[in-house]
Amino acid sequence: MSELDHASDPVVGASSRRDLFKLAGAGVGLAAAAALPLVPATAFAATPRFRLGEPEPAFILDPDVLYMNIGTTGSTPKYILKQFNDDNREVATNPTQSFGGVTPFRTLAAPGFGAELEEFVISYNTTDGMNKILAGVELNSGDEIITTNHEHPGGNGPMNLLLQRRGVKITRVNLPVGNNQKAQDYVDLFKAAITNKTKAFVFSAPTYLTGTMLPYKRLAKLAQKNGIMTIVDGAHATGMFNLDFQQTGIDFWGCSGHKWQCGPGGTGVLYIRNRVTKANPLPLFNFWPTNTNNSTLIEPRTNANAETYNIGTAVQSIGNPNYPMLKAFAECCTFWDSIGRGVIEKHDLTLSLYLKQKIASVWSVDNLYSPKDDPELLSALTSFSPFHTSSASVALGQAATDETAQSTTFVTRMREEYGIVIRNTAVPVIGSPAPHHPMRISTHLFHSARDVDRLVRSMKDLASRMDAGA
Known part of the structure; x- marks a missing residue:
C-alpha cells in the first residue's frame, strides 16, 4: 500500500489542483507533501483488482524495473490483456x-x-x-x-x-x-x-x-x-x-x-x-x-x-x-472510471509535486524545467536537469554535443545500473542557442512515494558519480 494512503480520509472526487496545493502545503517543505493523504481503502470497493501505488495485481510491469516513462507509453492492466x-x-x-x-x-x-x-x-x-x-x-x-x-x-x-x-x-x-x-x-x-x-x-x-x-x-x-x-x-x-x-x-x-x-x-x-x-x-x-x-x-x-x-x-x-x-x-x-478519475488525478499530481519538491531540495528549484508553484500549470510529468539549471545557456557546437551526450548517458545508466526507466527531451529555452536535454519523469497510479524516494536517491548518486568522472 502507498505510504501516502490513509483509510480514514474521505473519498476524493474531482478535487481541484488548488485544493491539492492547500492540502500539500506547497512551498513549506517536503514533509507536508510526504504526509499528504491520498485516497482511502473505501475508494476501491468497486475495484478489488487494484490499489493506488501498487502495480500488483492489476499490472504486469517488470518487478525488477521501476518504470517511470508513462509519457511514452503506459502498461495495459493484466485482466484486460487476457x-x-x-x-x-x-x-x-x-x-x-x-x-x-x-x-x-x-x-x-x-x-x-x-x-x-x-x-x-x-x-x-x-x-x-x-x-x-x-x-x-x-x-x-x-x-x-x-x-x-x-x-x-x-x-x-x-x-x-x-x-x-x-x-x-x-x-x-x-x-x-x-x-x-x-x-x-x-x-x-x-x-x-x-x-x-x-x-x-x-x-x-x-x-x-x-x-x-x-x-x-x-x-x-x-x-x-x-x-x-x-x-x-x-x-x-x-x-x-x-x-x-x-x-x-x-x-x-x-x-x-x-x-x-x-x-x-x-x-x-x-x-x-x-x-x-x-x-x-x-x-x-x-x-x-x-x-x-x-x-x-x-x-x-x-x-x-x-x-x-x-x-x-x-x-x-x-x-x-x-x-x-x-x-x-x-x-x-x-x-x-471505476477507480475514479478524480482520485487518479490527485494521486498522480501529488506524487509529481512531491518529486518536484524533492528535486528542489536535493538540487535547486532552478534545476526544474517544469513549474511547481502554480497549481494550474502542474501535471504528472516532471522535467529537470541533474547537471545544470534551466536558465543555463547551451552554446552551439561541441558544448551542445557534450550536453546531449551527458543527458543520454544518464538515461541509459539509470536503466542499466539502477533499474529505473526515465527519458530525456530536447527543450527550446529562451536565450539558449541550443536546446537543453533535461530528464522527463512520469508519476502514475501504480507509483508510490517510496518509488519517488528511490528515484531521487538513485539520480543523486548517479549525478555525483558522473560529475566525478565515474
Missing part, C-alpha cells in the same frame, strides 16, 4: 466477430471524458487525431494559426502541411521553462500574438517537453472572445486528468489512449465539439470528416445545444477496424 488476447483468438476463429461494432465501445468510454457519443471518436493515437482535426477544419491561404515552440511532431506535421499546401501562416510563441511562471503568462503570450488573420490556437496541454499544463480554460476564453477555434494536443491529458471535454470550452481535443490511459498501442481519443454550450457559446466551426468511408451527404452543423448529426460516427467510420483493440481500450476507460 481478454484482449482471448478476443483476438475469437476473431481469428470467427473472422466476422465484431463484438457488437464500435458504437458500444464509444458509448462505454465517452461519459468518462464528459463527451456525448456523437462528439467522441476512438482514434489510433494523438497524431492520428491531430491530423484528422487539422485536415478537417476550414483554414485557407492567409489564415493564421498561433501555436508554440514546444509542440510535438504529431501536431507540427499537419500544421506544416497546411503551411505548405494551403499557405496557412504558422505563428509560434516561445514558452517559458522553469518554476518562475504563472498561468496568466500564457494568456498574455497568446493575446499578444493575435491578429485579424488568426483563426486557430493549437497547443499542447500538458506539453510533452516539460510537462507544463497550459491553462486551457483561460486560453479557450481568450479564443472565444476573439472568434478563434481551439485545438489541443492532449496526448498526456487523458488518463492523467479528470477531463470533462464539454466543460473545457475547447473545440477539438486529440489525445492518446496508450499513454496515461494505459490502453493498447494504436488507440487514442478524438473530441469534436458538436454542440453550443455555456462553456463554449461560439457557433460551431466548419469541420469536414476527411478520413471517412461515410458516403452520406454531410449536412450543415447547427448552432444549438443539440447534435446536428453524429459527426463522431462519420469520423469513426474508416472501414474494418481492430475490434478487440477498441474493445480493450473501452475496458481500460471503464476501469479508470
Whole structure:
C-alpha cells in the first residue's frame, strides 16, 4: 500500500489542483507533501483488482524495473490483456466477430471524458487525431494559426502541411521553462500574438517537453472572445486528468489512449465539439470528416445545444477496424472510471509535486524545467536537469554535443545500473542557442512515494558519480 494512503480520509472526487496545493502545503517543505493523504481503502470497493501505488495485481510491469516513462507509453492492466488476447483468438476463429461494432465501445468510454457519443471518436493515437482535426477544419491561404515552440511532431506535421499546401501562416510563441511562471503568462503570450488573420490556437496541454499544463480554460476564453477555434494536443491529458471535454470550452481535443490511459498501442481519443454550450457559446466551426468511408451527404452543423448529426460516427467510420483493440481500450476507460478519475488525478499530481519538491531540495528549484508553484500549470510529468539549471545557456557546437551526450548517458545508466526507466527531451529555452536535454519523469497510479524516494536517491548518486568522472 502507498505510504501516502490513509483509510480514514474521505473519498476524493474531482478535487481541484488548488485544493491539492492547500492540502500539500506547497512551498513549506517536503514533509507536508510526504504526509499528504491520498485516497482511502473505501475508494476501491468497486475495484478489488487494484490499489493506488501498487502495480500488483492489476499490472504486469517488470518487478525488477521501476518504470517511470508513462509519457511514452503506459502498461495495459493484466485482466484486460487476457481478454484482449482471448478476443483476438475469437476473431481469428470467427473472422466476422465484431463484438457488437464500435458504437458500444464509444458509448462505454465517452461519459468518462464528459463527451456525448456523437462528439467522441476512438482514434489510433494523438497524431492520428491531430491530423484528422487539422485536415478537417476550414483554414485557407492567409489564415493564421498561433501555436508554440514546444509542440510535438504529431501536431507540427499537419500544421506544416497546411503551411505548405494551403499557405496557412504558422505563428509560434516561445514558452517559458522553469518554476518562475504563472498561468496568466500564457494568456498574455497568446493575446499578444493575435491578429485579424488568426483563426486557430493549437497547443499542447500538458506539453510533452516539460510537462507544463497550459491553462486551457483561460486560453479557450481568450479564443472565444476573439472568434478563434481551439485545438489541443492532449496526448498526456487523458488518463492523467479528470477531463470533462464539454466543460473545457475547447473545440477539438486529440489525445492518446496508450499513454496515461494505459490502453493498447494504436488507440487514442478524438473530441469534436458538436454542440453550443455555456462553456463554449461560439457557433460551431466548419469541420469536414476527411478520413471517412461515410458516403452520406454531410449536412450543415447547427448552432444549438443539440447534435446536428453524429459527426463522431462519420469520423469513426474508416472501414474494418481492430475490434478487440477498441474493445480493450473501452475496458481500460471503464476501469479508470471505476477507480475514479478524480482520485487518479490527485494521486498522480501529488506524487509529481512531491518529486518536484524533492528535486528542489536535493538540487535547486532552478534545476526544474517544469513549474511547481502554480497549481494550474502542474501535471504528472516532471522535467529537470541533474547537471545544470534551466536558465543555463547551451552554446552551439561541441558544448551542445557534450550536453546531449551527458543527458543520454544518464538515461541509459539509470536503466542499466539502477533499474529505473526515465527519458530525456530536447527543450527550446529562451536565450539558449541550443536546446537543453533535461530528464522527463512520469508519476502514475501504480507509483508510490517510496518509488519517488528511490528515484531521487538513485539520480543523486548517479549525478555525483558522473560529475566525478565515474
